[in-house]
Amino acid sequence: MAIGDDRVTFWFGCNMLRHAEMIRLSMMLLERVGYDVSAVGGPAYCCGTVHDHELQAASNMAARTVARFNEGATRDGRGKVITWCPSCHMHMSDIMAPGNATHFDIAHLSEILSERAARLAPIMNVPVNRRVLLHRHVGFATHVAINSRVVEVLSRISGLELIEGPAHPGHMCSALAAVPGALAAAAEGTWSAAAANSCDTVCTIFHSCHRELAALDGKDNIRIRNWVHLVAESMGIEASDSYRDWRAGEAPSVAAIERAEEKRYRQLVEPELRRPPPLR
Amino acid sequence: MVDHIGLRDFDSRVATDGLRRLAKGETASAETVAWVGACAKSGLCVTACPEQSLGLDAMLLVRVAKQHALNDTHQLSVKHDPTYFPRIKTFARLQLTDEELAKWL
Numbered sequence: 488m489a490i491g492d493d494r495v496t497f498w499f500g501c502n503m504l505r506h507a508e509m510i511r512l513s514m515m516l517l518e519r520v521g522y523d524v525s526a527v528g529g530p531a532y533c534c535g536t537v538h539d540h541e542l543q544a545a546s547n548m549a550a551r552t553v554a555r556f557n558e559g560a561t562r563d564g565r566g567k568v569i570t571w572c573p574s575c576h577m578h579m580s581d582i583m584a585p586g587n588a589t590h591f592d593i594a595h596l597s598e599i600l601s602e603r604a605a606r607l608a609p610i611m612n613v614p615v616n617r618r619v620l621l622h623r624h625v626g627f628a629t630h631v632a633i634n635s636r637v638v639e640v641l642s643r644i645s646g647l648e649l650i651e652g653p654a655h656p657g658h659m660c661s662a663l664a665a666v667p668g669a670l671a672a673a674a675e676g677t678w679s680a681a682a683a684n685s686c687d688t689v690c691t692i693f694h695s696c697h698r699e700l701a702a703l704d705g706k707d708n709i710r711i712r713n714w715v716h717l718v719a720e721s722m723g724i725e726a727s728d729s730y731r732d733w734r735a736g737e738a739p740s741v742a743a744i745e746r747a748e749e750k751r752y753r754q755l756v757e758p759e760l761r762r763p764p765p766l767r
Numbered sequence: 768m769v770d771h772i773g774l775r776d777f778d779s780r781v782a783t784d785g786l787r788r789l790a791k792g793e794t795a796s797a798e799t800v801a802w803v804g805a806c807a808k809s810g811l812c813v814t815a816c817p818e819q820s821l822g823l824d825a826m827l828l829v830r831v832a833k834q835h836a837l838n839d840t841h842q843l844s845v846k847h848d849p850t851y852f853p854r855i856k857t858f859a860r861l862q863l864t865d866e867e868l869a870k871w872l
Contacts, residue, residue, distance in 0.1 A: 501852070501855055502855060504855050504856070504858055504859035504863070504871065504872075505855065505858040505859075507859070507862035507863055507867070508862075526870075526871075527870075527871070528871055529855070529856075529859070529871040529872055530852050530855070530856070530872070531871075531872075537851065539830075539833065539834050539837055539838075540837045540838060540845040540846075540847060542834060542838060573808075574808075577808065581824070581827050581830070624809070625809045625810070625811065626807065626808045626809045626810050627808075627810070628810060629810035629813050629826065656768050656807050656809045657768075657807030657808060657809055658807070658808040658809070658810075662807035662808050663807055665804075665805070665846075666768055666771045666772065666805045666807065667771060667772075668771050669768060669771045669807070672771075729861075729862060730858075739861050743861045743862070744861070746860055746861070747857050747858075747860035747861045748857070748860070751853070751857045752857060752861070754850075755850055755853055755854040755857045756854065756857050756858060756861070759854065
């Protein structure tokens with residue numbers, strides 16, 4: 488292994504800040520397979536992909552983020568940036584890297600974990616007795632064989648029966664939201680396949696799908712988990728999921744709401760948490 | 768996605784001609800704009816494109832066309848959400864530790 492290969496930046500993106508546990512679990516998994524991890528994300532590391540209507544601003548954000556990754560590579564030996572978000576990954580590959588000089592490589596978390604699955608296997612020693620339908624999309628395969636990579640990891644979990652669900656359009660559910668009927672069709676396709684296959688769990692790969700399907704948690708006795716939750720379970724690690732629980736009707740603690748400022752919570756968070764599910 | 772926007776039987780040559788027009792900053796047919804606007808990044812166009820062997824990335828071309836439809840021909844309306852980052856930050860403050868907030872917000 489070349490010097491610096493085991494020092495990585497984990498770039499989790501913007502919207503993953505809704506899912507703190509998933510960020511922490513991803514970091515933990517990277518550490519367990521031997522990486523020294525520096526996690527970054529949020530608005531300071533915006534890729535700019537949501538700013539197609541403000542191209543100069545998007546370009547500036549992209550250049551700033553690339554510069555920060557370059558600095559991490561040259562000053563800290565973090566020559567590999569590991570992505571979570573498929574939008575960020577594709578934007579880096581297609582727009583940011585061609586438009587800016589880069590001193591780092593990128594890879595997706597699923598590629599890294601599947602390549603080092605042998606290191607995970609000895610610690611994935613707790614049976615996870617679930618019958619799981621994997622919620623999939625056809626997109627992102629242009630850049631990463633995401634569905635098969637996640638299957639490679641999940642198939643190492645003892646006790647877990649894995650069924651690959653129908654592959655829906657788009658790279659993740661958020662891409663479908665703007666097209667009338669598309670998101671509901673994807674949710675219906677996944678849920679009916681889970682029910683038809685007598686699954687007790689639907690497993691999401693990406694955060695945006697998790698965000699949408701979380702509202703269905705418990706419907707027909709089917710639970711929602713993300714793939715990193717399931718890997719953590721196989722290590723005997725508690726993998727809580729606050730977003731799912733809030734979306735399914737629970738509320739954050741009073742202390743957490745006060746910390747986030749109650750007015751902002753009521754105006755910005757509650758409407759999302761109380762939004763009707765994509766499937767009745 | 769074409770089924771969701773009623774373009775299943777639309778002439779693909781007209782659609783791709785519209786792509787070329789948008790990429791040059793010229794207006795395109797309403798059908799092409801609808802197709803571009805409904806792109807969900809499935810990537811199926813990449814291998815379906817007969818010009819792929821010549822290096823054309825059809826999904827990237829659709830992306831560029833969409834940017835022109837938003838910013839130059841204004842055939843797609845901008846859906847700017849000023850609450851996008853404030854909402855993410857509020858979710859973060861509900862969950863992150865002080866150390867995480869200092870690093871990530």
